[in-house]
Amino acid sequence: MNSHQMTNSGKLRHFLTIEGLKQPLLTKIIDRAELFSNLLNRNIKTIPLLRGKTIFNLFFENSTRTRITFELAAKRLSAEIINLNIHTSATSKGESLLDTLHNIEAMHSDMLIIRHHQSGAAEFIAQQVSPHISVINAGDGCHAHPTQAMLDMFTIRRHKNCFSDLRVAIVGDILHSRVARSQIQALGILGVKEIRIIGPKTILPANSQTLGVCVYHDMEAGLEGIDVIIMLRLQYERMKSALLPSAREYFHCFGLTDEKLKLAKPDAIVMHPGPINRGVEITSSVADGPQSVILEQVTHGIPIRMAVMSMLLGSKSE
Amino acid sequence: MNSHQMTNSGKLRHFLTIEGLKQPLLTKIIDRAELFSNLLNRNIKTIPLLRGKTIFNLFFENSTRTRITFELAAKRLSAEIINLNIHTSATSKGESLLDTLHNIEAMHSDMLIIRHHQSGAAEFIAQQVSPHISVINAGDGCHAHPTQAMLDMFTIRRHKNCFSDLRVAIVGDILHSRVARSQIQALGILGVKEIRIIGPKTILPANSQTLGVCVYHDMEAGLEGIDVIIMLRLQYERMKSALLPSAREYFHCFGLTDEKLKLAKPDAIVMHPGPINRGVEITSSVADGPQSVILEQVTHGIPIRMAVMSMLLGSKSE
Amino acid sequence: MNSHQMTNSGKLRHFLTIEGLKQPLLTKIIDRAELFSNLLNRNIKTIPLLRGKTIFNLFFENSTRTRITFELAAKRLSAEIINLNIHTSATSKGESLLDTLHNIEAMHSDMLIIRHHQSGAAEFIAQQVSPHISVINAGDGCHAHPTQAMLDMFTIRRHKNCFSDLRVAIVGDILHSRVARSQIQALGILGVKEIRIIGPKTILPANSQTLGVCVYHDMEAGLEGIDVIIMLRLQYERMKSALLPSAREYFHCFGLTDEKLKLAKPDAIVMHPGPINRGVEITSSVADGPQSVILEQVTHGIPIRMAVMSMLLGSKSE
Numbered sequence: 001m002n003s004h005q006m007t008n009s010g011k012l013r014h015f016l017t018i019e020g021l022k023q024p025l026l027t028k029i030i031d032r033a034e035l036f037s038n039l040l041n042r043n044i045k046t047i048p049l050l051r052g053k054t055i056f057n058l059f060f061e062n063s064t065r066t067r068i069t070f071e072l073a074a075k076r077l078s079a080e081i082i083n084l085n086i087h088t089s090a091t092s093k094g095e096s097l098l099d100t101l102h103n104i105e106a107m108h109s110d111m112l113i114i115r116h117h118q119s120g121a122a123e124f125i126a127q128q129v130s131p132h133i134s135v136i137n138a139g140d141g142c143h144a145h146p147t148q149a150m151l152d153m154f155t156i157r158r159h160k161n162c163f164s165d166l167r168v169a170i171v172g173d174i175l176h177s178r179v180a181r182s183q184i185q186a187l188g189i190l191g192v193k194e195i196r197i198i199g200p201k202t203i204l205p206a207n208s209q210t211l212g213v214c215v216y217h218d219m220e221a222g223l224e225g226i227d228v229i230i231m232l233r234l235q236y237e238r239m240k241s242a243l244l245p246s247a248r249e250y251f252h253c254f255g256l257t258d259e260k261l262k263l264a265k266p267d268a269i270v271m272h273p274g275p276i277n278r279g280v281e282i283t284s285s286v287a288d289g290p291q292s293v294i295l296e297q298v299t300h301g302i303p304i305r306m307a308v309m310s311m312l313l314g315s316k317s318e
Numbered sequence: 319m320n321s322h323q324m325t326n327s328g329k330l331r332h333f334l335t336i337e338g339l340k341q342p343l344l345t346k347i348i349d350r351a352e353l354f355s356n357l358l359n360r361n362i363k364t365i366p367l368l369r370g371k372t373i374f375n376l377f378f379e380n381s382t383r384t385r386i387t388f389e390l391a392a393k394r395l396s397a398e399i400i401n402l403n404i405h406t407s408a409t410s411k412g413e414s415l416l417d418t419l420h421n422i423e424a425m426h427s428d429m430l431i432i433r434h435h436q437s438g439a440a441e442f443i444a445q446q447v448s449p450h451i452s453v454i455n456a457g458d459g460c461h462a463h464p465t466q467a468m469l470d471m472f473t474i475r476r477h478k479n480c481f482s483d484l485r486v487a488i489v490g491d492i493l494h495s496r497v498a499r500s501q502i503q504a505l506g507i508l509g510v511k512e513i514r515i516i517g518p519k520t521i522l523p524a525n526s527q528t529l530g531v532c533v534y535h536d537m538e539a540g541l542e543g544i545d546v547i548i549m550l551r552l553q554y555e556r557m558k559s560a561l562l563p564s565a566r567e568y569f570h571c572f573g574l575t576d577e578k579l580k581l582a583k584p585d586a587i588v589m590h591p592g593p594i595n596r597g598v599e600i601t602s603s604v605a606d607g608p609q610s611v612i613l614e615q616v617t618h619g620i621p622i623r624m625a626v627m628s629m630l631l632g633s634k635s636e
Numbered sequence: 637m638n639s640h641q642m643t644n645s646g647k648l649r650h651f652l653t654i655e656g657l658k659q660p661l662l663t664k665i666i667d668r669a670e671l672f673s674n675l676l677n678r679n680i681k682t683i684p685l686l687r688g689k690t691i692f693n694l695f696f697e698n699s700t701r702t703r704i705t706f707e708l709a710a711k712r713l714s715a716e717i718i719n720l721n722i723h724t725s726a727t728s729k730g731e732s733l734l735d736t737l738h739n740i741e742a743m744h745s746d747m748l749i750i751r752h753h754q755s756g757a758a759e760f761i762a763q764q765v766s767p768h769i770s771v772i773n774a775g776d777g778c779h780a781h782p783t784q785a786m787l788d789m790f791t792i793r794r795h796k797n798c799f800s801d802l803r804v805a806i807v808g809d810i811l812h813s814r815v816a817r818s819q820i821q822a823l824g825i826l827g828v829k830e831i832r833i834i835g836p837k838t839i840l841p842a843n844s845q846t847l848g849v850c851v852y853h854d855m856e857a858g859l860e861g862i863d864v865i866i867m868l869r870l871q872y873e874r875m876k877s878a879l880l881p882s883a884r885e886y887f888h889c890f891g892l893t894d895e896k897l898k899l900a901k902p903d904a905i906v907m908h909p910g911p912i913n914r915g916v917e918i919t920s921s922v923a924d925g926p927q928s929v930i931l932e933q934v935t936h937g938i939p940i941r942m943a944v945m946s947m948l949l950g951s952k953s954e
Binding site (some may be wrong): 358361362363364382383386387389390393592593594596613614616617619620 | 687688689690716718720731732735736738739741742743744
């Protein structure tokens with residue numbers, strides 16, 4: 001799958017999944033995001049790197065946070081961005097997805113940001129588009145959410161210098177989380193010392209061994225000695241399907257409280273991709289506490305997306 | 319309440335209410351709007367004052383006119399503006415208002431424009447945001463709509479030189495009107511000679527005396543010698559609650575007709591915040607007649623909002 | 637009707653219909669689109685011709701493709717563009733269409749793009765607006781869609797040098813198609829050798845003779861010797877009204893297949909305004925085949941709309 005997202009000369013053409021990418025490339029993305037982040041903090045908010053480029057936000061699934069950070073990233077690179085909620089538009093006239101795509105291509109578009117409820121949608125679209133168009137996966141079904149994983153890696157590196165010393169725990173519904181899948185891949189490529197996944201048996205993946213992770217069903221044990229705690233959002237939809245206990249019982253076993261947080265290293269950081277269900281997967285005192293970097297993650301979404309966008313559209317002229 | 323919107327050095331930090339502001343500040347806003355208005359008329363439509371700033375239009379209540387004039391004002395100051403209809407977005411995932419706000423803050427935002435159906439919403443939000451973020455109240459419940467009041471003051475000054483000579487009548491549902499509350503405060507601060515409020519007893523405020531206004535239930539008497547007539551929009555929602563007679567009866571008593579208009583001064587101007595209910599609070603021949611400045615009010619919304627926005631974001635660097 | 641869209645000095649003030657326009661003007665639009673198209677291909681995507689101008693996309697009827705190409709055209713000319721879906725906005729407060737229009741006028745707007753389900757809506761609006769505002773008809777009922785017709789003419793000229801040598805066939809529901817009406821007028825003005833309309837009797841106009849077209853109910857006969865085939869979209873709404881046979885039967889008689897395409901000239905081009913109903917009015921192998929220019933039509937929508945916009949807003953200063 002990874003061959004699709006690289007050019008023959010080894011540059012990024014699309015950004016669909018973390019799987020198969022090499023450590024130097026991930027580091028390059030983080031380094032470039034660091035550069036953009038510094039520019040933004042120096043109040044230089046617009047950079048003409050993508051002037052004249054046209055980017056489409058194609059959201060088949062709603063996500064305000066992700067859509068807006070892509071939109072802001074595009075604007076800060078001086079690109080034009082068109083937001084398109086596909087639910088409410090062309091397909092209502094019975095046009096097929098492929099025809100919609102080819103029409104958008106024909107409007108001089110340079111990049112498509114795809115959010116879709118089906119796994120593989122961004123990959124499918126990337127296979128269909130013309131050679132000059134880049135596709136970014138902004139979340140597809142249970143499969144991948146690579147820019148989220150990269151902004152998480154950027155956030156970790158800002159707090160912890162060396163990935164190879166880190167023990168990272170991911171807590172929650174790993175089985176259905178595209179965020180967790182992409183995070184596990186990125187953490188593995190960046191060479192952390194240990195990745196633990198913590199959750200009830202019903203929502204942990206069957207192939208944990210091949211993922212290179214250690215499985216814990218006991219959160220207290222799993223948090224011991226941990227440097228980075230990544231809480232996942234509980235999908236209420238899943239709860240109805242009897243895979244999960246009640247929200248109250250879930251919080252009792254796997255919710256992050258001040259008490260459980262003390263089991264991790266004293267300087268452990270707490271992450272969450274948002275939106276938070278307070279009192280379900282995390283208590284407010286932890287979410288808003290000194291070890292939380294949750295809002296930094298949101299902020300870092302902008303320079304990370306600027307980094308990926310500029311590398312994709314830059315690769316064609318290089 | 320006014321202390322929240324001023325910095326210690328006496329500059330505007332937020333713009334939440336007219337209450338408690340001083341006359342020189344209101345005059346400064348109008349003067350600056352005059353400057354921007356002249357620039358716009360000289361076809362200089364974009365000014366780089368807010369280049370690189372990010373402004374969010376957070377509308378919890380629909381308002382096309384107000385949203386668009388804020389959007390145009392932001393664009394003419396070269397700021398980025400993101401429109402967010404909160405009904406249809408993040409909160410649908412169960413995220414709390416405060417979490418939504420903190421996420422928007424984390425996206426490098428510099429200013430939030432808030433429209434909300436609950437009185438006090440903008441004030442509440444202003445208390446929560448980081449020090450570098452400014453909040454503008456674009457209408458909260460029955461409480462305040464300060465930029466509407468300022469565009470009305472700007473419109474009045476363009477037609478009538480000196481506030482201290484003016485008699486102003488506000489006609490309609492004063493009790494529930496955030497527009498009227500803000501107008502009465504602004505007219506008082508700018509020192510008009512007399513403010514009259516005209517309407518049925520059921521929809522006039524109980525504390526008229528403390529407001530510094532004269533109350534009339536007879537429109538003919540109330541309009542005598544008036545320089546400025548401000549008609550309010552009749553909220554049909556209120557009519558259902560039996561506070562008001564039928565639309566027809568209301569028009570008979572408090573609708574502005576050509577006959578009633580003759581009771582005011584010959585050069586009186588007629589204002590309305592829009593949208594108009596023709597034949598309910600005003601007749602078409604008056605709304606479209608030579609004394610009407612209703613569409614000028616819409617036009618003036620842009621320079622007034624530019625003035626407030628630039629003063630808020632300028633106050634931090636001054 | 638055409639007098640409304642021209643200034644006294646013979647320049648375009650509005651763009652409402654092709655009817656009554658002269659050949660040099662249509663050629664000038666196509667020439668200018670050619671110029672913009674070349675600029676876009678040389679990666680010069682933004683031109684400051686309309687800097688500081690404010691354009692409103694007023695869509696009373698949904699159309700993603702048309703809305704976005706107008707939006708991109710405006711942005712590439714450096715204008716501000718405000719999208720307004722009228723269904724969901726001001727009119728929900730009971731404001732009349734005219735009041736909405738006058739409010740938008742008052743917001744310093746320079747141009748209104750109107751899409752409306754009623755024939756004559758754009759013309760009506762053009763009669764109401766102030767002298768400094770231009771109106772573009774982006775499709776009104778069954779009446780006209782002049783920018784679509786012009787992008788089709790541009791597409792034809794790119795493939796066929798001389799209009800006077802061409803035989804053009806339009807296939808489908810001519811009676812209800814604003815696209816077909818505008819195309820027939822444009823083709824007539826540009827002086828093609830022959831225009832044929834092909835379709836079932838129930839959906840061909842009664843006044844075919846006065847339109848200057850030849851009528852065919854037999855598609856095989858109608859395609860013989862044709863240079864340009866324009867397929868129309870089948871409106872499913874019409875089918876319910878018993879004007880049309882089933883989709884299957886329609887495809888059998890009037891759907892464009894490889895076999896039928898062979899009856900036209902070997903270098904005939906195939907056009908369709910989109911969105912396509914594959915397997916109803918056209919088969920996929922033709923729509924995606926070497927003679928199809930359907931996606932080029934989409935691309936050409938941008939320079940054509942840039943051409944019309946710049947001519948309208950340029951005419952006032954000339």
